Amino acid sequence: MVFGFIALFIISAVAFALSAVSGGGAGLIVIPVLGLILAADHVPAALSIGTAVSSLSRIALFFKAIRWQIVLRFVPLALPAAWGGIVLLKQIQPAYLDFLLGLFLLGNLPLVLRHQKRDRKDPEADGMTWLPVVGALAGFISGFTGAVGLLFNGFYHRLGLRKEEIVATRAANDILLHLVKVVLYTVYGLIDQVTLMAGVAVAIAALVSSAAMKAWLHHIPDHLFRRIGHGAAVVAGVAMMALAGHQITMQNDVRFHYVQRMGETELALDWRQHYLSVELENSAELEIRHVLKNQDVATNGLPRMRPSSGSIFHLSPSRGLYITPFRQQRSHPAPI
Known part of the structure; x- marks a missing residue:
């Protein structure tokens, strides 16, 4: 546990330093690390404690750069x-949303690879009109995952904000949001001693990173600021998808099987009460099988899964397309 908190502090410090030059994203990078220490529904609470302190320090450093009309x-x-x-966090595991957010963040990869265009100087006229909607989406996702980070940074760029204004205005937008979330997480019983310790570790790392931010942020060109932001989003997306995929696999008992025997090759996916396989027989006939499994009790009293019923889809060059039922009868124990 001690090693986990040390790793959390180091990775958080690096993440918030990267966040300083990308306009956000530290929370999305820290989420996978917190997921290794805390229960899934406690991760947003710990992250909100740390990012609230980070936002406070950035407001203090860049107060004059805040665009208050955006905040309002x-x-x-x-x-x-x-x-x-x-409220939704109490009902649904956040791993599924984390996986989708990670997939969304991977959409920044083309922006990292493409040739950088000239910095936008003129703000989009309809940007301010959509800000309430952006705020609602950011608040909802932040309440569910604990962080939004780079998901909506593009809107700040479209409003024509400089990098210092993005850092300051995002911090002003986030601070009240994070403080309210911490109160609500406490009310819903999502903050315990370990969660609080993890949040404090993230908060200290954020303060260490913020102390050095103001000294070198103005040395970074705006186009590099955006490119680093897109790169951070891709890294965060890969990390979120990896952690969420692991959590979903564990929760649903997902297993993959690959079997190659005499003239047959089978690739199968096994999860919960389902078994889905694709089998190639004699390099000619393709079989796709879906089997539902029922829980049975073995002789030692432990539960086991046995095939119950399903269907097999056949694709044969000689017989064409056809479907056959699969049904396994209950086996009776042999007499003693």
């Missing part, structure tokens, strides 16, 4: 939406 449009709908996200 962003925050009002973000707060009730965050409550909705926390």
